[in-house]
Amino acid sequence: MGVYGEAKSGKTMFTRKALMDAGYGFVIAEGSEIKTLDGFWRHIAEKLQLNIRRHISTVNEKHAQDHAEVSGSASTSFYVPAVKVKAGLKTSSETRTLEGMTVHSEVLESVREACLNFLEAANMAVIVDDFHAVKDAVLRKEILLNVKVPAGLNRGKYVFVAIPEEALFVGQSDEQLIARNGVHEFPTWSxxxxxxxxxxxxxxxxxxxxxxxxxxxxxxxxxxxxxxxxxxxxxxxxxxxKTSADVPAGFVIPRDKVRTALADFANELRFFDDIIRQAESKGGVTAAERKYNVNGVSLNVYQLVFATLCSAAATSESGVRVKTIRDRIRRFLNDDEWKMPKLAEILKRLADSEINLQFARRGPDPNASKRPLYFDGEKLYVTNPMLRVYLLWGYLQGLGLDQDRIVDAPREGA
Structure with a gap:
């Protein structure tokens, strides 16, 4: 089965819950860790915690001739650990096993066979998360074909989770896979x-x-x-x-606590500061110099621009004009004569900076999600919703500046 939808929308969490409700245990494999078909099964073996023993085997001359091997060569054998299967979910390993069954330790021919035997005996499923991270379409097809027969024989269930639907197209286009799998869109949250x-x-x-x-x-x-x-x-x-016992009678969340909580959340998005670092490296020493003082904090012109964006008006879809940015900087500096003839170049450097976000929203332009700012020569737009949240709640606090003293009006939500 394939499941696709927006990043961080809860696809994997939903899949886990659905499998548990259906009586399956599961392991989660990461698509980013899969480089080859063999690596796919080795990764699953690690997740299943199968005991992989590497040993040096001495083979006789006939065996060496039959298999073109050299006596004393290194080989790898795979073992399924002896486990007493009990009903229910083992919370420590997310492994569900069936009462009354025992999987005996025995040497198996391959990692794949070891995994399949265990998945069948324990009635387990494999969730392949971020399947789109397997960049090679040929490899994605090989993986799907490789689990086709085992899935039909109840030797494991397999759910492939991806952001773009295209990552799962191979299962709908190959004649060997058509009608053997289903691809479902995970709905967005209202x-x-x-x-x-x-x-x-x-x-x-x-x-x-x-x-x-x-x-x-x-x-x-x-x-x-x-x-x-x-x-x-x-x-x-x-x-x-921490618990309901800590809640006083009649307690209502104070407004300032909500704002503090949002600031703590937004400060986890500090990777957006890399926009400024990239602009500094392109603009040279002069532009990067922190020579402007705002309430006791030294900033450079790029940081000043970011500060001008820390309001709901500046992060709206209508964008903010160059003149407005200049006027706000003058107010921050208490200097009505402040000028920077090349301010448009500063804005362009910021807009050209790229941030790689695994959970950026999809769009028609593959590079759009990498550039959280857009400058059309007249206005600067904050196009990434996460950057908006960071600017509204986290950026000024991270600099040690009082948001309410910097921004004209009280903040509104992003």
Whole structure:
């Protein structure tokens, strides 16, 4: 089975839950670790914790002639460990086994056979996460063909999870695979869904909240339920809540705690600072010099531009004009005469910087997700939703600046 959909939308989590509900244990293999077909099975063997023993075998002369091997050559044998199978899920290894069965230790001919025997005996599935990370389409086809027969014989179930649907097309185009697999799109989460995740979590703990809190959480999670969970965890943490027993009677989350939690969440996105580092390396020593003082913090012109983007107005889809950026910098510096004739060049360097994001949203332009900023000569646009969240909540705090003293109006959600 293939499952595709937006990055970090919960595809793997849903697959895990579906398999558990269906009575299957599972292991998760990472597509980024798979370089060859043999490597695919070796990776699964590692995940299954099969005992792989490397030994030096001395073979007799006849065996050496028959197999064109040299006496004393190194070879690898694979063993399935003896396990007493019990019903239920082993939380330590996510391995489900069946009561009354025992898998005996025995030498197996190959890693693949060892894995298949174990998967069949233990009624397990393999989730291949980020299957799109297997860049070679030929290898993806080989893997699917290699599990076709075992899957039909109940020697393991196989779920391939990917972001772009194209990574799974091979299963729909090859005549040997057609009708032997299903490809399903994982639906995106609606704003209502994401808000309800936060509401139910707070209700379960007996925590009071305002609807504006829920809106803040939903607007800043970039349509990701896992981020909703993390922001809610941050809120509980800054409020000193670990369990429902820590919640005072009538407690309602203070607004400032929500803002602190969002700042903590946004500060995990500091990799966006690489935009500034790339621009500095292209612009030379003069532009990179931190010669501007803002409330006791020394900044260079690239950092000043980032600071001008730390408001809901600047991160809106309408973009911000060069003149507006210049005027904001003047206000930051308390210098109405500040000028930089080449400010447009500064903005272009920032817009040309690239950030590789595994979970960037897909789009028609393959390079669009790598460039979180766009400059058309007149306006600078913040195009990446994660960069918007970082600018709105994390960037100024990371510099040690007071957001409310820098930005004119109170912040709104991204």
């Amino acid at each position: 704003r209502t869904d994401l808000q309800e995740i936060a509401r139910q979590g707070f209700r379960a703990l007996g925590i009071g909240y305002e609807e504006s809190h829920i809106t803040y959480i939903e607007r800043n999670c970039f349509a990701n339920p896992i981020n909703v969970q993390q922001i809610c965890i941050n809120i509980c943490s800054v409020c000193g809540i």
